[in-house]
Amino acid sequence: MSDSGGFAGISLLELFKLEAESHCAALTSGLLALEKNPGDASTVEPLMRAAHSIKGAARIIGLDVIVSLAHTMEECFLAAKSGKEPLTPPRVDQLLRGVDILGDVRSLAEADLPAWTTAQSGRIEQLVAALKAPPPAAPAATGTPVPIPPPVAPAPGPELSAPVPAAPAPIPGTPKPAEQVPTAPAAAASPAGSETPKEAKHEPAKTTANVRVASDVLNRMLFLAGESSVEAARMRALIELSETVRARERGLETAIETLREHVRVAERARAGEDTARVDLSLQAVMDETGRLHGAIAEHALRFEETSRRVEDLSDNLYREVLRSRMRPFGEGISGFPRMVRDIARELGKSVELRVDGEHVEVDRDILQKLDAPLTHMIRNALDHGVETAAERASTAKPPTATIRLAARHQSGMLVIEVQDDGRGIDAESVRKKVVERKMVDETMAAKLTKAELMEFLFLPGFSTKQAVTQLSGRGVGLDVVMSMVQEVSGTVTLESEFGKGSRFVLKLPVTRSVLRAALVRIGGQLFGVPLARLHRVALITRAEVKPVQGRMQFELDGESVGIVPASELLGFEAPATERETLSVLVIGGKHDELCGLAVDEVLSEEDLVVRPLDPRLGTVAHIASAAIRADGVPLFVIDTDDLLRTVKQLLSDGSMLGVAARKSAGSRHGPKRILVVDDSITVREVERQLLQRRGYHVEVAVDGKEGYNTLRAGSFDLLVTDVDMPRMTGIELIRALRREPKFEHLPVIIVSYKDREEDRMMGLEAGASAYLTKSSFQDDSLLRMVEDLIGAPA
């Protein structure tokens, strides 16, 4: 590897990795296509080229074992193309293992390469030998399990004398026939370096090329493009200015015209005097003004044209940069066909993966985040969902099971479905397990609906399958799916019919970067309110607002809706307006009560490019993100859910808004108050019952943010919180609390599933008083800890 460190500071190994990456993808997808549709010569062709290119690249960096592997793979493709040796599934397995080895090189550091080569050469040689031998016999299509074979035993006979397919025919589209000749272990890395670029040109033409761009560069480009749009729009003001110049110039002309008239009158009155000179200079002034007029008019015209073009261009630029964040769904799931094939073969099941909506555009951030949860759901389906062919036959299902992966856009959301026609989930066994695990008691369990029972499956560590299999067991549950979905504020549901199959439906925002929002003014300042969260905008007269039990309300479609001033919720002073009509944003609905937010005015609807809040700010109550409006003004996007929670909190507290009367800690009677924060309804209920039975007063919150608001609105003696929660984790919650003098000494107990030492440390460092695991429900360690910290209930 002495000659690494090649051109432009990029090592040759790096170049090889880049090249191998694109070819490996082509090889995998090509092999899978070929397996389904053997005998399609057009599919073999690109595979040969890919193997050939890898061979060439490997030779340049002196990776002999890879040269030999790529060469043999190329030979196999050649044999398949000529029809001598059709690609049977076992052969495809072998070739895919070859692709895996090529893939391994991609993740190697330069320094590790020699060691890797030494360690792997035996395995690679075995594979090469197997590839050279006649393909193993194909098993029955849907037969007994075929374990992915361990490194295959070498073919009989020494490697060099193994039957080599007939002398390779010149391959169309490759540069030098000389390179086709199987080379003896390539000598050092010297063959002319110029071969790589040449070969690269012979890669199959792609319709669109992709380049890698760091995402923060892309973000910065997006901001700059947005800013350029704003600046271009400002040129419109300059056009107006040039209109003024034109008007002034016309005024000048009129003034000169008047002057000329006056001179004429004077001439007539004083006939004979020498006025020729005055006439002449007047004429000169008029000529000059005429030329000025022309010049100004032309300038104005050109300027207008140019500015319009610049504005168009900037807008297009902005839209394109924005689009560059979007990738086709198919790109994010390219590895799944291979995964399904391999696992299905390993399990001896016959499964087809159907993908719909490969071209649906998905934000690259979201696409990336989808990988882990989709992998998990598909593995789950393969492992637990889909039955063996024999089982399927007995239930009159087609022998080949189908897993369907579909993406589509639906009412502004990205909907992703993972569906299988396997055995489905038995809701009753979930119910039993919930009771067994003491997550809820029997009476409560009996009342749970099917949909509620399915929610338990998303809890960490909850699995219905008794045997933990190698594939999807490993202690990773569907909570992976849940946490990703919650992170991007989406939803996930699981529907299942026992015996017929299961279906996961993920609803996610199409992009995290653009938001359709209503622009409103609150306390004199602009805010964005996500349109998707807006139930209605109502304009009402003051007369329509009536106080009911101290709350201001109005009638909307026969329902009475409470009104609260948004400015007070956000901590702004309300501007004194005497306007007769009130603009009210109605939020909530579905499961929540409707709530009216009185704002100064509602201005327009706009697409906002949202940006995360400056991390230095931490979590800001009621604010989801920031954005810059088309005119350059920064504004905040309101977190309506969070706002709604505060409103409810304040109303249930009985404290009237605007008065902000809060119960003071000292003057309180009754039992000690504990707040339980956990996003799992089960855990919440268990903890609530446990503590309530002991005599404490318990309130609950569903995540860190609600917990934070609840704590601020009420008064509590102790906080019990989970760690992993959407929107605001327990750690974030504790850190936020410790920053405020009021909560500096509030005792906090973390109850989490995570029991590693570093998790404990993180919790305690954030400021927790104690760290317990969820097994503490079984014994009385939670109760003991509570008593240690705050004493008996009363």
Place this chain on the structure above:
Amino acid sequence: MTQPANQHQESGAALLHLLDRALTPEALAESTADAAKPSEVRATTLSGLVLFRMGIETLALPAKSLRRATPYAAPTRIPHRSSSLLRGLCNIRGELVLCADLRTLLGLERPETEATEMRRMLVIGPESGSWAFEVDALLGIERIDESGVLTPPITVEQSRGAYVRGIVLIGTEKVSVLDGERVLAGFKAALA
């Protein structure tokens, strides 16, 4: 906060030591020559100063502590967070930057007059942690001799003393040179 006071104590101790010493004529001559010199003390590494006006006063920051100067950008208040020190977020060339109030930090009086067209934004701090603040006018960059920076007199008001690194004479005007790092730290405290 305590630094100027410390320096004062140190020079006081040195003075006592000096007085305890027996005086030789040479030492006397030396000492008087010393005393006759202007009270320049520390050599600093200032290469250029950005001068700006706040009300009637001229202040300066080392040019290398500033990231950029831009036209005025109105800050947007941050709900539940904005204070007289943390003014909000402003749009500095397409990026949202936290905006603080230098007047509040230094305890300067708020002018009665309306802000003029001359006001500008200065941006201070590293890329990922920068702060913008408003100044009444930007006066330009002045290259100064390093030895021209004087220790601030103890009379500089306490509220501001913590952020002043020295005094420099430009023309006839005494200009307070602020310490970029300390100003930044003062702004950061607005987030706590």
